[in-house]
Amino acid sequence: MNDKVFNISSNPHVRSKLTTSSVMLGVVVSLLPAALFGIFHFGLRAFLIIAASVITAVLTEFIFDLIAKRPNTVKDGSAVVTGLLLALSLSPSVPLYIPIIGSIFGILFVKCFFGGLGKNFMNPALAARCFLLISFGTAMTTFKVDGVSSATPLADLAAGSTVKLSQIYLGYSNSVIGGSAIALLIGGLLLWVMNGITWEIPTATLVVFSLFIALFGGQGFSVPFILTHICAGGILMGAFFMATDPATSPMTSSGQLVFGAIVGLLAGLFRLFGSSSDSVSYAIILSNLFVPFIDKICIPKPLGYYGGRRNAKNIRIPRQAVNLLVITAVAGFGLAGVYSITKDKIEEQKLQASAASYKEVLPEAENFSYNEDIKAAVDALDGQPYDTAAYGRTFINDVVVGEAADGSVVGYVFDVSSADGFDGTITLALGMQADGTLTGISFTELNETAGMGMRADEPEFKDQFAGKNADQLVLIKSGGASGDNEINSVSGASVTSTAVLNAVNTALAFYAENVQ
Amino acid sequence: MSLKTFRGGVHPEEKKELSVGKPIEVYLPKGDLVFPLNQHIGKPAKPVVAKGDKVLAGQLIAEADGFVSANIVSSCSGTVKAIEERKLGTGAKATCIVIENDGNFTLQEGIGVEKDPDSLSNDEILAAIKKAGIVGMGGAGFPTNVKLMPKNPDNIEYIIANGCECEPYITCDDELMKKHARQIVIAMKLLMQLFENAAGVIAIEDNKPTAIEAMRGVCAKEKGLSVMPVQTKYPEGGERNLISVVTGRNLKGGQLPAELGCLVCNVASLYAIYRACCLNEPLMDRLVTVSGEGVANPHNMLVKLGTSMAELVEAAGGAAPGKEIKKVLSGGPMMGIPLISLDTPLCKNNNAITVFAEDPVEQAQLQMTACFRCGRCQQACPIGLVPQLMANAAERGDLDYYEKKLYGLDCFQCGSCTFVCPAKRPLMQTFKQAKAAIMAAKRK
Numbered sequence: 001m002n003d004k005v006f007n008i009s010s011n012p013h014v015r016s017k018l019t020t021s022s023v024m025l026g027v028v029v030s031l032l033p034a035a036l037f038g039i040f041h042f043g044l045r046a047f048l049i050i051a052a053s054v055i056t057a058v059l060t061e062f063i064f065d066l067i068a069k070r071p072n073t074v075k076d077g078s079a080v081v082t083g084l085l086l087a088l089s090l091s092p093s094v095p096l097y098i099p100i101i102g103s104i105f106g107i108l109f110v111k112c113f114f115g116g117l118g119k120n121f122m123n124p125a126l127a128a129r130c131f132l133l134i135s136f137g138t139a140m141t142t143f144k145v146d147g148v149s150s151a152t153p154l155a156d157l158a159a160g161s162t163v164k165l166s167q168i169y170l171g172y173s174n175s176v177i178g179g180s181a182i183a184l185l186i187g188g189l190l191l192w193v194m195n196g197i198t199w200e201i202p203t204a205t206l207v208v209f210s211l212f213i214a215l216f217g218g219q220g221f222s223v224p225f226i227l228t229h230i231c232a233g234g235i236l237m238g239a240f241f242m243a244t245d246p247a248t249s250p251m252t253s254s255g256q257l258v259f260g261a262i263v264g265l266l267a268g269l270f271r272l273f274g275s276s277s278d279s280v281s282y283a284i285i286l287s288n289l290f291v292p293f294i295d296k297i298c299i300p301k302p303l304g305y306y307g308g309r310r311n312a313k314n315i316r317i318p319r320q321a322v323n324l325l326v327i328t329a330v331a332g333f334g335l336a337g338v339y340s341i342t343k344d345k346i347e348e349q350k351l352q353a354s355a356a357s358y359k360e361v362l363p364e365a366e367n368f369s370y371n372e373d374i375k376a377a378v379d380a381l382d383g384q385p386y387d388t389a390a391y392g393r394t395f396i397n398d399v400v401v402g403e404a405a406d407g408s409v410v411g412y413v414f415d416v417s418s419a420d421g422f423d424g425t426i427t428l429a430l431g432m433q434a435d436g437t438l439t440g441i442s443f444t445e446l447n448e449t450a451g452m453g454m455r456a457d458e459p460e461f462k463d464q465f466a467g468k469n470a471d472q473l474v475l476i477k478s479g480g481a482s483g484d485n486e487i488n489s490v491s492g493a494s495v496t497s498t499a500v501l502n503a504v505n506t507a508l509a510f511y512a513e514n515v516q
Numbered sequence: 517m518s519l520k521t522f523r524g525g526v527h528p529e530e531k532k533e534l535s536v537g538k539p540i541e542v543y544l545p546k547g548d549l550v551f552p553l554n555q556h557i558g559k560p561a562k563p564v565v566a567k568g569d570k571v572l573a574g575q576l577i578a579e580a581d582g583f584v585s586a587n588i589v590s591s592c593s594g595t596v597k598a599i600e601e602r603k604l605g606t607g608a609k610a611t612c613i614v615i616e617n618d619g620n621f622t623l624q625e626g627i628g629v630e631k632d633p634d635s636l637s638n639d640e641i642l643a644a645i646k647k648a649g650i651v652g653m654g655g656a657g658f659p660t661n662v663k664l665m666p667k668n669p670d671n672i673e674y675i676i677a678n679g680c681e682c683e684p685y686i687t688c689d690d691e692l693m694k695k696h697a698r699q700i701v702i703a704m705k706l707l708m709q710l711f712e713n714a715a716g717v718i719a720i721e722d723n724k725p726t727a728i729e730a731m732r733g734v735c736a737k738e739k740g741l742s743v744m745p746v747q748t749k750y751p752e753g754g755e756r757n758l759i760s761v762v763t764g765r766n767l768k769g770g771q772l773p774a775e776l777g778c779l780v781c782n783v784a785s786l787y788a789i790y791r792a793c794c795l796n797e798p799l800m801d802r803l804v805t806v807s808g809e810g811v812a813n814p815h816n817m818l819v820k821l822g823t824s825m826a827e828l829v830e831a832a833g834g835a836a837p838g839k840e841i842k843k844v845l846s847g848g849p850m851m852g853i854p855l856i857s858l859d860t861p862l863c864k865n866n867n868a869i870t871v872f873a874e875d876p877v878e879q880a881q882l883q884m885t886a887c888f889r890c891g892r893c894q895q896a897c898p899i900g901l902v903p904q905l906m907a908n909a910a911e912r913g914d915l916d917y918y919e920k921k922l923y924g925l926d927c928f929q930c931g932s933c934t935f936v937c938p939a940k941r942p943l944m945q946t947f948k949q950a951k952a953a954i955m956a957a958k959r960k
Contacts (some may be wrong), residue, residue: 007843008854009877010606010945012931013870015526018892019937020885076885118888118939198891246890251904293907302923303756303899304768367567478627 030191038177042092053099057083083123088178116307138154181231188240204260212268238280361431367401393419414507454497521747550820550861558584587649591820592673605860648792653783657865683848693727769926810871814819826858839873893933903933
């Protein structure tokens, strides 16, 4: 026995059972509730998207390793996690090429090109989602259930309508595949119990986000309002599964708190004041850029170098980190403040610019002004479709009050648009007398087919609206309209005519609800 | 109420059941006994015998050379065969006194004469400890008499008996506390006599209920002396962590416990102190755990110092049936030192021999992936370092950042980070290399 040389190595000589793949498996298991719920609710389509995304992610990494002559890293399971996360953040109605392109982008450009596992500086799934959002905006933001497109809960919320919280909790509402708040919550807690994530990032993110919504959401500390914002729009998935991605979040406890706070702040800022349909994804990938800096400043002092409290938790946020947070907060809140202050000014100018076209449809008015209540109702829509079920994608852009020289109200002008034109968006101004009688329409944006849809701008169609007074107008496609609520379609351009009618009817519905 | 513990740490499989509770074998060596002169921290001892001399068991064969050094006594009777440089199992070379064992173990006169512990003066206690050549027997090997002479003895407020034994596999301290609780308490009382302002605390992990009971039974009537069960977690017995848990005082790296009014003494050292002071027995033998999956009959043995480890592994039945020994550790699996060969003597600070038939490190290397920054190393570090950033800094050669900003030299190499790492990164190895590089640069 003595002539044999034994193995030598540095201590420790035993290792835990944990491996990279078992950690990744933990993440996949915690995403299963959300994935299964998505498949259960949205059906085969959701399953196909998940499968396409995961398989593409794994294949991309495999092929990259092969071409780059690197050791095969597929078995660590991180590509599966990326693919799954991406799929869960997609609408169930996206075409299958979307998850495939996304997975390739995320794995290849964001992960592999930066050195693979642990070296990427942005969450690959989120970077892919943002890439898709920018590249395929329409497909990414259309939510169709059983072929009927409808508004997302956030759009509903912005439109001032009551959102059924229970639906969002369960994930029944129109959202992404992994949109079930309760399933995400269960998965997140499961992951936390399995020590797959720490409490710091989700807590800091959600607390700061809620605070921001409460402070600037315009509804104060309204619990249902805040809960809806938390349950919808991906902040739960972001807080539990995306921001916590170990490769792109800080190492230390204090760093994670700072990071979570930045994510929450940016998500709140983008959600309330941003113009994009997504806030959380951008918030997280932007925050990812802070991570190397946070890692550099949030280094905890080891035992013996800080106050001698017994078993003191080593959470001490260094001054630089506080500074970083303060700067972000000041910038965020400052931006929000400046926006609120200048908002009226900007609108004043906008109003003057539009006055000419408004005058065309409501000639009796000497000047135009805003009514605060109506204005608030328009703002509450927040640029979201008014009622997708009834009118498709129509938007109330502006509503102004027309006043006579003596200041008495003579009527209203509605600036409305429909995104369902044959060739894009149709925007028009609709004039209405104080008693609800229409005075006419005027197109400010019309790009329909010449000789077909464009004929909507001819008097034959346009002039039909003046003098009508009805709750809703009806389009008569066969011609021969006679009733007070009937409009003849432009022959051969029913899509255009329908879009115009929908826009006008949206204005009428808005009038009935908020003005009358 | 949950027991006290520290932040961080890990829970390796304990594997103490392999050896715990089994009868303790008193093993008498057959071959030559080898005594390295540097088996303690400090200057190597100076031989006081020459080749060909006859020695008796308990006879001084090398004396402390300078302040931080320790005596070495023979543990058998026989003839000095050689004083020569030998290669030890760790691969290091050391001057050793080799004694040809005559097999009689004839004791030197006067050893074993009982003394009343209450009759000893402070100077007598210190002299007895120094004469016996006692060092920290938990692994450190720091001369105990030096530890017991701090600059300001009046400032010492805590004497902590370390009975945590947080390393997996090892059970010798457990067995010692079960069997010799009274003697350990007498030794604690002797130390408390040296330091009038100090309270005595015996810290034991709660996975040793019998030992806790035994120690409590003896302590019950003693004033100022208490047993403190602590949570079972590695490295609960690490000096900095133990002091923090027991006293709430936190040592910086490189700080001595005495600077914060603490003294930590392993229970095996305490038992040796009892024997030195009350039985006039120098440090000739110790309890050793021979355990691990690679050995047929894991158990504790009372072993003469200087015995070849090969003999001890044979005494434990040799390799487990059908298995081949792949790795041998002097100590436990977390901080133990791997041995190239078993042809090496048992030293004062060797508390265990752990024998593996499978090398977990070899398996871990197959599972190694890139670091994905999960942060488990940082959660596991018992002193609050950030191993992931340390490894990054060390790998890119930024040793200044490693040392100054990341407190890299505070790492006491407990191995928790490396144990827990799912990517199986060789963190500990990187840190050892970084430390060596920094130390080398400093010596220049």
